[in-house]
Amino acid sequence: MADLSPALLLAIAAVGGYLLGSVPFGLVITRLLGLGDIRQIGSGNIGATNVLRTGNKPAALATLLLDSGKGAIAALLALALLGGDGDLGVEVALAAGVAAVFGHNFPVWLRFKGGKGVATTLGTLLATAWPVGLAACGIWLLTAAITRYSSLSALVALTVAPVAAWFLATPLHAAAFALLAVLAWIRHRENLRRLLNGTESRIGSKKK
Template identity: 65%
Template structure:
């Protein structure tokens, strides 16, 4: 029963659409009508408002981390993994927005940092390195997601491989249109409005 409770709480926490809240508070309009229509930090950045994008990044990653840390504190590691995976699911398919949410990259990274900080930092490093080289956010996310299960295994955290595979699979599914644009060379670069 406790595991179910923490999974539901993780989902509800992950469902909070911080990008939309910040965009509205800062007068940037409805994110679903801007750029890619996504509710995450990359699309907030397309409005040209860097502080709003940074706030979205921190809050979206923070909700994944908070779900993990709260569940671990009160119910242990298994609850933490379930809550983290559910928070990621909540960001991608939020109940408050008719299950049409973001792509979950910031929530994914925050969740991994809270589950096992070396793994999370490794995924962040892969994202950052790919972003520096390619200047393409989606490619950076796909690379970090693809390598997360491998990193978990290499770091001796086989218990985290399954949650990493679950999140990676959803990231690839959520980036379906990005993958198409990457293949045809039309994917926009970081910082483009």
């Protein structure tokens, strides 16, 4: 596809990433296992944290891996099929990964009502700038171990990611990760309210 213009390559990467990100693995897994409609359980979110509230840890782990894989695979596949050397390859991978996060958050298959994109964002970070991804995962784990709040852990990790990218990757990575951090804060606005009033659920708790 070397004869395609950079703008068209970026557009193809974004569309492909969005469609891959739109696959609601949490919903698919819970239905296949007879756990019900995850949108009617707990917070109604289709992500791994809410799947964990069903009490099925393997289902939650599978959701986590598949949701994070959406971002990683979108970025790596776009780079392999569309990307070139240097800046264009970086741009194509980031376009696909960022689009996958938007696809998870606003999936066309679920009338644009999706998850919060944390796992998919972490997958994108790992695939496009693995030192930043590892740092974000480490911060998430540390914050979660201390607070047991998944939402707070995600916000801390994703807020640090653009700063880490500035030093460990490129300004373009930092800008893309800043966009994803802003999106995460917007998607977690209800969690922020619950954190402030002390009603936010902790990791592993079941919420009716």
